Amino acid sequence: MVITIGREFGSGGRELGRRLADYLQIAYYDKEIISEIAKRTALSEEYVHNVVENHPYPLFPITIGRSFNPIGNPMFQITQSVYAEQTQIIKEMAAKSDCVIVGRCADYILREQKPWRVFVFADIDARIERCHRRAPQGEVLTDKEMKQKINSIDKGRAKYYEFFTGSKWGDRKNYDYLVNTTNIRIRDFVPHFAHLFREDS
Amino acid sequence: MVITIGREFGSGGRELGRRLADYLQIAYYDKEIISEIAKRTALSEEYVHNVVENHPYPLFPITIGRSFNPIGNPMFQITQSVYAEQTQIIKEMAAKSDCVIVGRCADYILREQKPWRVFVFADIDARIERCHRRAPQGEVLTDKEMKQKINSIDKGRAKYYEFFTGSKWGDRKNYDYLVNTTNIRIRDFVPHFAHLFREDS
Numbered sequence: 001m002v003i004t005i006g007r008e009f010g011s012g013g014r015e016l017g018r019r020l021a022d023y024l025q026i027a028y029y030d031k032e033i034i035s036e037i038a039k040r041t042a043l044s045e046e047y048v049h050n051v052v053e054n055h056p057y058p059l060f061p062i063t064i065g066r067s068f069n070p071i072g073n074p075m076f077q078i079t080q081s082v083y084a085e086q087t088q089i090i091k092e093m094a095a096k097s098d099c100v101i102v103g104r105c106a107d108y109i110l111r112e113q114k115p116w117r118v119f120v121f122a123d124i125d126a127r128i129e130r131c132h133r134r135a136p137q138g139e140v141l142t143d144k145e146m147k148q149k150i151n152s153i154d155k156g157r158a159k160y161y162e163f164f165t166g167s168k169w170g171d172r173k174n175y176d177y178l179v180n181t182t183n184i185r186i187r188d189f190v191p192h193f194a195h196l197f198r199e200d201s
Numbered sequence: 202m203v204i205t206i207g208r209e210f211g212s213g214g215r216e217l218g219r220r221l222a223d224y225l226q227i228a229y230y231d232k233e234i235i236s237e238i239a240k241r242t243a244l245s246e247e248y249v250h251n252v253v254e255n256h257p258y259p260l261f262p263i264t265i266g267r268s269f270n271p272i273g274n275p276m277f278q279i280t281q282s283v284y285a286e287q288t289q290i291i292k293e294m295a296a297k298s299d300c301v302i303v304g305r306c307a308d309y310i311l312r313e314q315k316p317w318r319v320f321v322f323a324d325i326d327a328r329i330e331r332c333h334r335r336a337p338q339g340e341v342l343t344d345k346e347m348k349q350k351i352n353s354i355d356k357g358r359a360k361y362y363e364f365f366t367g368s369k370w371g372d373r374k375n376y377d378y379l380v381n382t383t384n385i386r387i388r389d390f391v392p393h394f395a396h397l398f399r400e401d402s
Contacts, residue, residue, distance in 0.1 A: 114384070121373055170373065172322055178379035183315070192396040 001026065001098040001197060002115035004106040006161075006170065009153040010127030012181045013120035017102040019190040024197065027099035029090075037085045043078070051082045052104060052160065083164065103157075107174060108165040116197055119175040124150070126182040202227065202299040202398060203316035205307040207362075207371065210354040211328030213382045214321035218303040220391040225398065228300035230291075238286045244279065252283045253305060253361065284365065304358075308375060309366040317398055320376040325351070327383040 003020065007013020014030060021028035034052065038045040090109045093099055101110075107117040122130075128146045135141070141149065161169035172178055177196065181189075204221065208214020215231060222229035235253065239246040291310045294300055302311075308318040323331075329347045336342070342350065362370035373379055378397065382390075 119373075123374070172320075172371070172373060172379050172381070173324070175379075176381045176384065178373050178376075180373070180377045183377065189397075192399060195393040195396045196390075198393060 002094045002110060002113065003100045003118060003197060004110065004115045005100060005102045005118045005120060006107060006175070007102070007120040008122065008127065008170070009150050009157070010131040011120045011122040012130060012186050014102050016118075016120055016179070016181070016186050016190060016193075017100045019186060020194060021100040023190050023194045024098070024100075027093070027097050028102075029093050029099055030102040033086065033089055033093075033101075033104050036089050037082055040085050040089075041078075041081055043082070048082055051079055052086065105161055105164045108161075108167070116177070117175045119170055119172075119178045121170065121178065121180055123180075123182045203295045203311060203314065204301045204319060204398060205311065205316045206301060206303045206319045206321060207308060207376070208303070208321040209323065209328065209371070210351050210358070211332040212321045212323040213331060213387045215303055217319075217321055217380070217382070217387050217391060217394075218301045220387060221395060222301040224391050224395045225299070225301075228294070228298050229303075230294050230300055231303040234287065234290055234294075234302075234305050237290050238283055241286050241290075242279075242282055244283070249283055252280055253287065306362055306365045309362075309368070317378070318376045320371055320373075320379045322371065322379065322381055324381075324383045 001024075003017075005013050005017040005020075007016075017030065018028055034045055034048050037043070037052075038048045041048070043051075086104055087109050090101060090104060090106050093101065094106075094110050094113065094115070101115075107115060124147060127150055128143055131146050131150060132141075132143075158169040161167070165174075167174050179189075179193070202225075204218075206214050206218040206221075208217075218231065219229055235246055235249050238244070238253075239249045242249070244252075287305055288310050291302060291305060291307050294302065295307075295311050295314065295316070302316075308316060325348060328351055329344055332347050332351060333342075333344075359370040362368070366375075368375050380390075380394070
C-alpha cells in the first residue's frame with residue numbers, strides 16, 4: 001500500500017499524511033526525500049528544496065534553436081539531475097515498504113504501481129488561519145501578506161507539477177480522493193479516513 | 202446530517218448515494234424531487250426533468266434592454282417556478298430528517314445549514330463501460346456515441362449548476378470530499394466511506 005498526498009499550502013496535508021502513516025503504522029516520507037537528493041547530488045538541502053518547490057529553471061520548448069542550448073547549460077543539468085534522483089529515490093521508498101509520501105509528484109512517479117492518490121485542500125481563509133497558528137517564531141505577517149505567501153508557494157507547486165508531469169496540479173482527474181479540510185479536525189478525521197485504504201475497499 | 206451528492210454522469214454517484222443512505226439508514230432523495238416539482242407545478246415529469254437537467258432557457262444578462270424582456274416570457278417564468286419549487290422542496294426534505302440528496306444543486310440550496318458535500322467522478326473510459334453495462338434494453342451505442350452522450354449530459358449539468366449557483370460544477374472548492382470511482386467497487390467502498398460522516402469526524 002502506497003499513499004501519495006498532494007496538498008495546497010496551509011491545508012494541513014502534511015499533518016494528515018503524518019497522522020495517516022502513524023495510524024496505519026506505515027512509513028512516512030516528506031523532507032526525507034529532499035535530504036536524500038541532497039546527499040546523492042552533493043547539492044545543499046536548501047538548494048534542492050528550491051528546485052523541487054519552486055522550479056527555478058524557466059520553461060522552454062523541447063525543440064531548441066542553436067543560440068540557446070539548455071543541454072549545455074549547467075542550471076538545466078542540475079535541475080535534470082535533481083529530477084532523476086527524485087524519481088529514483090521515490091521508487092526505492094515505495095519498493096521498500098508500505099508508505100505515505102507527501103508531495104514531490106510521487107503520484108505521477110509511481111503511476112505504474114497504482115498508488116492511492118490523495119489531494120488535500122481548504123478554503124483560503126482556513127489556510128491563512130492555519131499558517132498564522134503554525135508560523136515560525138518571529139514571523140509576523142498580515143492576512144494579506146500570508147495570502148500572498150500561500151498563493152506564491154502554490155503557484156510554484158503547480159508549475160513544478162505541470163512541468164514534471166504534464167498534468168494540472170490539483171485537477172480531480174489525477175487523484176482518487178480529494179479532501180477539503182476547512183471544516184474538519186485532522187486529528188479526528190484520520191482514523192475514519194484510514195478506513196478507505198483497507199484492503200477490501 | 203444531510204449529505205449532498207453531485208456526480209458526473211456514469212460515475213456511479215447515484216448508486217453511491219443510495220447505498221450510503223441505506224448503510225446510514227437515512228432518507229434518500231433523487232427522482233422524488235422531480236416528481237414533487239411536477240406535482241406542485243402541474244408540469245409533466247419529463248418536462249421538469251428537461252428543465253433541471255438541461256436548462257433549456259438560454260443564459261441572458263440580468264440587465265436587459267427593452268426589446269427582450271424575459272420577465273414577460275412564459276418559458277422564463279416556467280423555469281423560474283421550477284427553480285423556486287426545487288429550492289422549497291429540497292429545504293423541506295432536509296428539514297424533515299437526515300438524508301442523502303443526489304443532484305439538483307442541493308449543496309448550494311442548503312449551504313446555510315452546512316451539509317456534507319460530496320462529488321463523485323471517474324475516468325471517461327470507466328464511465329463509458331458503466332453506462333454500457335446499465336444501458337436500458339434496446340439501447341445500442343458505440344463507445345464513441347456513449348462518450349458523446351455522457352459529455353452532453355455533463356455539459357447540461359455544468360451549465361445548470363453554474364446558472365443556478367454562480368459556481369463551477371465539479372470545482373473542488375465547492376465540496377468536502379471528491380471521490381474517484383474508477384478503481385473502486387462502490388458496494389465495497391460505501392461501508393468505509395460512511396465512516397467519514399460520523400458525528401465526531
